[in-house]
Amino acid sequence: EAGVTQFPSHSVIEKGQTVTLRCDPISGHDNLYWYRRVMGKEIKFLLHFVKESKQDESGMPNNRFLAERTGGTYSTLKVQPAELEDSGVYFCASSQMGRGRWGNEQFFGPGTRLTVL
Amino acid sequence: AQKITQTQPGMFVQEKEAVTLDCTYDTSDPSYGLFWYKQPSSGEMIFLIYQGSYDQQNATEGRYSLNFQKARKSANLVISASQLGDSAMYFCAMREETMNRDDKIIFGKGTRLHILP
Numbered sequence: 439e440a441g442v443t444q445f446p447s448h449s450v451i452e453k454g455q456t457v458t459l460r461c462d463p464i465s466g467h468d469n470l471y472w473y474r475r476v477m478g479k480e481i482k483f484l485l486h487f488v489k490e491s492k493q494d495e496s497g498m499p500n501n502r503f504l505a506e507r508t509g510g511t512y513s514t515l516k517v518q519p520a521e522l523e524d525s526g527v528y529f530c531a532s533s534q535m536g537r538g539r540w541g542n543e544q545f546f547g548p549g550t551r552l553t554v555l
Numbered sequence: 556a557q558k559i560t561q562t563q564p565g566m567f568v569q570e571k572e573a574v575t576l577d578c579t580y581d582t583s584d585p586s587y588g589l590f591w592y593k594q595p596s597s598g599e600m601i602f603l604i605y606q607g608s609y610d611q612q613n614a615t616e617g618r619y620s621l622n623f624q625k626a627r628k629s630a631n632l633v634i635s636a637s638q639l640g641d642s643a644m645y646f647c648a649m650r651e652e653t654m655n656r657d658d659k660i661i662f663g664k665g666t667r668l669h670i671l672p
Contacts, residue, residue, distance in 0.1 A: 469657050480559075481646065483659040494659060529600060535657065544660060546592070546600035 440464065442547035444530050450553045456518040459550045463512070463532030469493075470513050471533075471544060472505060476526040484528075487513060488535070520554045527551050557582045559647050559663035567669045574634040576666050578647030581628060589630040590648040590660065591621065593641075600646075606630060608652075642670045 489510035
């Protein structure tokens with residue numbers, strides 16, 4: 439079974455440009471999460487989709503960030519315009535609804551490393 | 556507010572020795588889950604172990620065990636017989652679970668573990 443995949447693995451852009459990150463969750467996982475780790479700091483939650491609906495977007499830093507999950511499958515996270523402080527690693531995770539062995543384990547993707555120059 | 560504290564930014568341990576990575580947490584939710592994730596240099600986040608707040612026994616998964624001391628709000632990870640492949644960043648994390656088990660995970664800053672040959 440394929441795991442969570444993210445594209446691209448790395449992205450280097452200039453301040454003011456737009457970048458779109460993509461996440462493909464594990465097939466059948468209704469929950470999809472975005473997290474971000476800025477260098478030297480904690481991994482922080484950005485938002486949570488249940489199918490195509492935004493369940494919790496309390497972690498989105500500002501309105502330059504836009505997340506979508508069309509059809510409840512893959513998700514995109516767009517940053518427009520990008521600022522220097524947006525640099526970091528963006529992780530996507532997915533989980534099944536309902537009770538799993540470990541209370542709905544979140545499976546993480548490999549992350550997208552974003553560098554804004 | 557929920558918080559995870561990992562006080563060891565880095566550790567060096569001789570191969571085959573046991574390792575304890577410290578983690579303390581803070582939450583007012585009576586039901587919560589505690590996680591440990593491993594992030595090797597390749598970047599992916601690997602789930603290691605989960606402990607529910609109402610679990611009577613400490614969780615174990617192979618060489619990993621979680622030393623759960625509820626009164627002290629402590630959830631240390633113990634790795635027995637360390638191996639070179641254990642060198643990685645380790646994150647302690649928590650999820651509040653009274654409302655649902657699909658909620659976001661809160662992470663600590665991580666501990667970088669170096670296993671010496």
